[in-house]
Amino acid sequence: MAPSSGRRQPPSAEELDERNIVGINKETVTNTVSNDYPENYANEEHAWDKDAFRNSFKVQWHQNEQFEAQFSLVGVDASIANAFRRILIAEIPTLAIDIVYIHNNTSVIQDEVLAHRLGLIPFTGGKKGLREWMRFWRRPAEGEGAYDTTFDNNTVCLKLKAQCTHNKNAPANSKDPKELYHNAHLYAKDITFEPLGAQPKFFSGEDAIRPFNPDILIAKLRPHQEVDIEMHMHKGYGWDHAKWSPVATASYRLMPTITITQPILGDDARKFAGCFMDGVIGLEPVTRQEARQKGSGYEGHEGELKAVVKDPMRDTVSREALRHPEFEGKVKLGRRRDHFIFSIESTGQWDSDELFLEAVKTLKKKCQVLRPQVTNMVYTY
Structure with a gap:
């Protein structure tokens, strides 16, 4: 029998996704520290990779009016998101x-x-x-x-x-x-x-x-x-x-996540929807296919209303659902640590989308100034 190498199996997609979620519990917040850096997990390579960043990074606009905008910045660290926020507030003339x-x-x-x-x-x-x-x-x-x-x-x-x-x-x-x-x-x-x-x-x-x-x-x-x-x-x-x-407000928040782990039906579903902002939780009838599927939890409930996650972005993470015993073990709340929802309100001299582009230019200039200094420091020592 060949000796065991002791190597850990590569993490599954579900485990990787779980690592990226800040847990929102009834009275505590868990998994708040970043963990995607080298040697944090044995036999896993988490060094920064340009191609991986290019594939995961995206900017998605939700609202783009002349003086008010909201967009998602996905796939970056909190330090980068906060750099954009500080530049928007203080470094655009x-x-x-x-x-x-x-x-x-x-x-x-x-x-x-x-x-x-x-x-x-x-x-x-x-x-x-x-x-x-x-x-x-x-x-x-x-x-x-x-x-x-x-x-x-x-x-x-x-x-x-x-x-x-x-x-x-x-x-x-x-x-x-x-x-x-x-x-x-x-x-x-x-x-x-x-x-x-x-x-x-x-x-x-x-x-x-x-x-x-x-x-x-x-x-x-x-x-x-x-x-x-x-x-x-x-x-x-x-x-x-x-x-x-140049801004009246420039702020961001993490993308909320709501996972319903067990079926919530009938009056409980209506009460569950009331625990969130309007539009976050929807009510849908249980389909015939779901009612016939064994182990789904919907057996015998065809046509009855069930709670489904409709638009988690509207959620304010109030934890109200965690305070009711009937929902215990049926829902998990969290926030995605690499998904930042930005809100920008211009004071008038810049359009809201122009402000973000100008913040990107400013950060790029800062990197261009820092790069030769880091290079000289490496060669010096």
């Missing part, structure tokens, strides 16, 4: 109000609070001008004047000037400030853009610099109150201040 000159402000809002509110208003404009023509502004060095570094290709000038007065034609019984006064409310749409130099070439007509949401409330005024403000917009990055972040 935009234009925002940076310097505020308050000539007059008699409203109830303090100068510094008003300046902060103005800085957080998202603006939009011609893409070519914003991305290709506009340059980064440099703060004046010691001995330089405030305008020595200010030019038409690095600064956009905005103005906000309004005074609240009584409306002589207001209805006699009205109590609405918008009817009683002129300029009772100041909105983002009241900010005016004053093009300078060559700016009309890039920012005119539909491409003019303007608030992305014109109905953002800036301040409330009452008679004899006024504001007279000049603002300078500069290009910047989100890592410097949140006002330069």
Whole structure:
């Protein structure tokens, strides 16, 4: 008899799939640590392979509107997904109000609070001008004047000037400030853009610099109150201040998995569906073929409603189903560790899908910078 080599049988597809699932239990979370690296499993090769990555990696779009998108990033490690998230938030440049000159402000809002509110208003404009023509502004060095570094290709000038007065034609019984006064409310749409130099070439007509949401409330005024403000917009990055972040939200979550291990029928099926968000669990009648199949668990239940997993992506992993004794041992919840569902909401200067492509370019540039450094380090040591 030949001696045993002691080699372990290659893992089955089911075992490999189980390794890739983060277990969601009633009160605990299991299998949270990555395990697909060399020497973690005896006699198994898990070194990174370009061809294997190419075959498993994919990007699947679920929603692709101009300023809001949702897509799945499948086949990557959490570190890569998080790198994209951080780049989306902090490393794609935009234009925002940076310097505020308050000539007059008699409203109830303090100068510094008003300046902060103005800085957080998202603006939009011609893409070519914003991305290709506009340059980064440099703060004046010691001995330089405030305008020595200010030019038409690095600064956009905005103005906000309004005074609240009584409306002589207001209805006699009205109590609405918008009817009683002129300029009772100041909105983002009241900010005016004053093009300078060559700016009309890039920012005119539909491409003019303007608030992305014109109905953002800036301040409330009452008679004899006024504001007279000049603002300078500069290009910047989100890592410097949140006002330069190109996204309102950029987040991801792991793809939920729901496995029904034993049949759930009738009233239990309806209750089971109620444990999840609408659309996650469906109710279908047991077919004649299922009812005749021995060992299926559906014998004698033809036509009765059964619970089936319809759309696990809608699930929020609430664990509600695990709290009911009638479902114990009948369902397994988890999350797939290499399937990330991204949500991107643009603030207006970039389309949502453009933001992801720009994040890919940025990460690629970082890798190009890092690669020679790693190569030199290897040869040095």
